Amino acid sequence: MLFLSDNAATVHPALWDAMRAADAPDAPYDGDAISAGLDERMSALFGRDCAVLWVATGTAANCLALATMVQPHGGVVCHREAHIEMDEGGAPGFFLHGAKLLLAEGEGAKLTPQAIRAVIDPIRDDVHQVQPHAISITQASEYGRSYRPEEVVAIAELARARGLGFHMDGARFGNAVAFLGCSAAEAAGPVDALSFGFVKNGGMSAEAIVFFDTALADVARYRRKRAGHLQSKGRYLAAQIHAMLDGDLWLANARAANAAAAEIASACGERLMYPVEANELFVRCSSTERETLRALGFGFYDWGDDAARFVTAWNTREDHARALSAAIGNL
Template sequence: MQFLSDNAASVHPAVWDALKAADTPDTPYDGDALSAALDDSFAQVFQRPCAVLWVATGTAANCLALAAMVPPHGGVVCHEEAHIEMDEGGAPGFYLHGAKLMLAQGEGAKLTPQTIAAVLDPIRDDVHQVQPHAISITQASEYGCSYRPEEIAAIAEIAQARGLRLHMDGARFANAAAFLDCTPTAAAGPVDALSFGFIKNGGMSAEAIVFFDPALADVARYRRKRAGHLQSKGRFLAAQLQAMLEDDIWLANARHANAAAAEIGTACAGRLMHPVEANELFVRCTPAERAALRDQGFGFYDWGDDAARFVTAWNTREQDATALAKAVASL
């Protein structure tokens, strides 16, 4: 019963079907019909025009989006525990040609206008200090917390006031949208670009960068090729995204994962380090308790010395979730 991560979960049957269906020769790169239809498919989801590029990883999605917004001499405000800062092997430094990540704080790994201002205000407007050019937020956050639409709006406001672009790392955007139970448009808010994750949510190898400003997409297209991310059989990436959007499978999968997380969270509410607003749980428990859980067959990561991280996925079995809920309740 694995709750280690959603990032290595199985591939959804609809994705398999779409992959097989795409196995006819077509124009290489992103010249195929499936890729060409992505803008429209996502425009339907977000009810506004967008330009969409597929890539193979969330790291590439985040970095290509930011590289289109931020010059090499600029900076990006992000949470000090953001994925781009902690877990991408320095990819932003590579893609943004040495631009600087400016680390802000915030509960649940979420930024607020106040914590953003705390980073921005001390920066002197001179050439000796790196100037900010964008803000990047994560929906849901590294701790599985979802920004409410009004929270995004408040951040967008400070972004606009300071002349900054706004990017959303949506590796688990589906889980946030499902949790918030609002439209995708509301869950994304007025961002300039969204890294929309599909791999953790039932895909095999395709994420989407959704640009709401087409000028950014025009730059990112060249950067994607330049980064070796323009796959020649791109139809197999587009097929995954199209399959997941069809009939809102992406939302159904996320709801399933969230429901499992919610069940477990309810069972150990007093131990939660963060509210469960997506498909991740950070649960205070002792090494002995963790050992006991592992003895019962549960797989998960330690989170420091005094906690465990559990992640549910689109294919978490209900009986496994229930079993874990019972197990944590009995600790």
């Protein structure tokens, strides 16, 4: 009964079918018909023109998106515990040619206009200090919290007022939309680019960079090739994304993961470090309690000395979730 992460879950059957269906000769790279259809699909989903690039990883998606907004001498405001700061092996420094991450505070790894201003207002407007060029937020956040549409709008307004690009890391975007009960467009708000994640949500190897400012996509295409991320058989990635969009599979998968998380959360009460607004739970429990859970067959990560992290996925079995819920209730 594994609750380690959603990032290694199996691939949804519909994606296998779609990839097999794509297994016919077509143009290489992103010249195939399947890749070419992505712009229209995403534009329909988001209700505004967008340009879509597939890549294989969230790290590549985030960094290629940011590279279109940030000059090498600039900076990106993000949360101190953002994935781009903590878990991407310095990829932003590579893709952005040494640009700097400017770290902001915020409960549950969420940013607010106030927190962003606390970082950028003290920066002297001179060449000795790195100037902000963009803001990046994570929807849902690294602690499984979702930005309400009005919160995204508020940050977008600050970005616009300060002339900053605005990027959303949506590695678990589906989970946020499922929790918020709003549209994808509302959950993304007026960002310039969204890393729309599918790998954690039942995909194999395809993420979408959705550029709402399509001029940025024209730059990103060159950067994607230059970073070795333009696969020659791109149709297999595009096929995964199409399959995810068909019948809103991405949303169904996310709802399933969220439901399992909610089932577990119902037993956690005061143990929860953060409200559960996606598919991750951060649960206070002692090392003895964690031993107890592991003895019962549950797999998960320690989160510091006094807590555990549980992540559900699109294919988490209901009986596993109920069992974990019960086990936590019995601690």
